[in-house]
Amino acid sequence: xxxxxxxxxxxxxxxxxxxxxxxxxxxxxxxxxxxxxxxxxxxxxxxxxxxxxxxxxxxxxxxxxxxxxxxxxxxxxxxxxxxxxxxxxxxxxxxxxxxxxxxxxxxxxxxxxxxxxxxxxxxxxxxxxxxxxxxxxxxxxxxxxxxxxxxxx
Amino acid sequence: xxxxxxxxxxxxxxxxxxxxxxxxxxxxxxxxxxxxxxxxxxxxxxxxxxxxxxxxxxxxxxxxxxxxxxxxxxxxxxxxxxxxxxxxxxxxxxxxxxxxxxxxxxxxxxxxxxxxxxxxxxxxxxxxxxxxxxxxxxxxxxxxxxxxxxxxx
DNA sequence: TAAGTTAAAGTCAATCAAGGTCAAAGCGGG
DNA sequence: CCCGCTTTGACCTTGATTGACTTTAACTTA
Numbered sequence: 001x002x003x004x005x006x007x008x009x010x011x012x013x014x015x016x017x018x019x020x021x022x023x024x025x026x027x028x029x030x031x032x033x034x035x036x037x038x039x040x041x042x043x044x045x046x047x048x049x050x051x052x053x054x055x056x057x058x059x060x061x062x063x064x065x066x067x068x069x070x071x072x073x074x075x076x077x078x079x080x081x082x083x084x085x086x087x088x089x090x091x092x093x094x095x096x097x098x099x100x101x102x103x104x105x106x107x108x109x110x111x112x113x114x115x116x117x118x119x120x121x122x123x124x125x126x127x128x129x130x131x132x133x134x135x136x137x138x139x140x141x142x143x144x145x146x147x148x149x150x151x152x153x
Numbered sequence: 154x155x156x157x158x159x160x161x162x163x164x165x166x167x168x169x170x171x172x173x174x175x176x177x178x179x180x181x182x183x184x185x186x187x188x189x190x191x192x193x194x195x196x197x198x199x200x201x202x203x204x205x206x207x208x209x210x211x212x213x214x215x216x217x218x219x220x221x222x223x224x225x226x227x228x229x230x231x232x233x234x235x236x237x238x239x240x241x242x243x244x245x246x247x248x249x250x251x252x253x254x255x256x257x258x259x260x261x262x263x264x265x266x267x268x269x270x271x272x273x274x275x276x277x278x279x280x281x282x283x284x285x286x287x288x289x290x291x292x293x294x295x296x297x298x299x300x301x302x303x304x305x306x
Numbered sequence: 307t308a309a310g311t312t313a314a315a316g317t318c319a320a321t322c323a324a325g326g327t328c329a330a331a332g333c334g335g336g
Numbered sequence: 337c338c339c340g341c342t343t344t345g346a347c348c349t350t351g352a353t354t355g356a357c358t359t360t361a362a363c364t365t366a
Contacts (some may be wrong), residue, residue, distance in 0.1 A: 003218025003323095005352060028315060038354055043316070048351085063361025066314040114303050118268060121302030122275055125294055141278055142295075149274030150267050156333095156342065181325055191344055196326065201341085216351025219324035 004037050008045045011035075016072055023071040028060075046070070053088065054100035055108075085151075086144045092136040098123045098143050111150060119146050157190050161198045164188075169225050176224040195221070205239060205301055208232055234263065235304045239297045245289040251276045251296050264303060272299050 008031065015024045032039040050056040050070055057071040088101065099120065106116040122142055161184065168177045185192040203209040203223055210224040226232045238254070246254075252273065259269040275295055 003216075003352060006218070029313090039315075040317080040355080041353065044352070060315060061361070062313085062315040062359070064313045064363065066361070068315075112267075114265075115268060115271060117302040118271055118299050121298040122295055125298045142275055145274040145278045146271050149270040152270075158342065182323090192325075193327080193345080194343065197342075213325060214351080215323085215325045215349070217323045217353065219351075221325075 004035055004041065005045050005048070008035055008037075008042065009049045012045070012050070012070060016070065022074065023069055025067045025069045027066070028068055042068070048096070049100070051097070051100065053093075053097035055104040085147050089140050089144050089147075091140055093140045093143060094136060095123060095139065098139055101143070105147075115150055119143070122146065157188055157194060158198050158201070161188055161190075161195065162202045165198070165203070165223060169223065175227065176222055178220045178222045180219070181221055199223070205297070206236060208236065210301065232304075235301055238300050242293050242297050242300075244293055246293040246296060247289060248276060248292065251292055254296070258300075268303055272296070272303075275299065 011031075012024070012026070015026070016022075026042075028039050028042045031042055035041070046058050046068070050058055055073045057073060058068065059071065060066065060068040085101070089098075093101075102111075102116055102119050102123070105111045106113065111119070123139055164184075165177070165179070168179070169175075179195075181192050181195045184195055188194070199211050199221070203211055208226045210226065211221065212224070213219065213221040226235065238258075241254070242251075255264075255269055255272050255276065258264045259266065264272070276292060
């Protein structure tokens, strides 16, 4: 398991973890040349692993002195966490986004490892009877039910 | 008794035995070309010899840098439990039976209160798109996935 | 200060690299 | 001969990589 995208992902997450702030600023071209890849690969990593669905916000500026800022949304247990998450999930959610969300919940220690596995197993179940759109809706339904159940204490 | 499938099976089991972890990661195409067979033969071996029923969990990822991970379930009483439970669940299960099983797992302290709520939420989800027989099948599928996931430690 | 230059980052489609599925053909023992 | 397990291959889906082209911002200079 070692494609460049994974390495870049880990690299960025480590930067975030080590940062004193809840965000980091990078230079696309720097990171790209550090990993010996084309700059657009960074965008690929950002869109596939640092989307809103994954709990991040990405801002940037072009031109001289440009940068990319990756902000980690705080995901703590206050008031409307459940509602926010359900909102985030909506009526329909892709497998990737669902997994991203679950991972984030785990990273924030909002859920345990076992709970993560449990939720992933549900999301990952090959619901072979179903068409894609229905599948995405079903997934949203189940995910919301799970998040609600596990967080409502 | 020496068809390719058996050889591949032994090969993979040896890898597992020699591994420091309780899992291995392989590349389907590599193994296939090592054994001079078509890639899909590996899938055949996996489904016929490394199923949950056999005490393994198989995960994978496609695309560049893809891999197949074979996880060996530790063979203590919990695993037998998983296998037995999966057996018990079968292809289809009613809501009442499912709930009963979950309660039982809780009573035995095999799962936590949160996990119980999580599982109940999944089972209880009104899967409004579906007919009864399919619903029962789906429930069985999800329940088995959950039990396996939560107990695989 | 407007115009031109340079230094970023963004987009998108093509291509490559896996693994998944399924049905049909092959084969071996009873 | 038949049944069930094995083998094969065509076709599918998903994910990663690359590069040509575009857009935006800052800097420089006349």
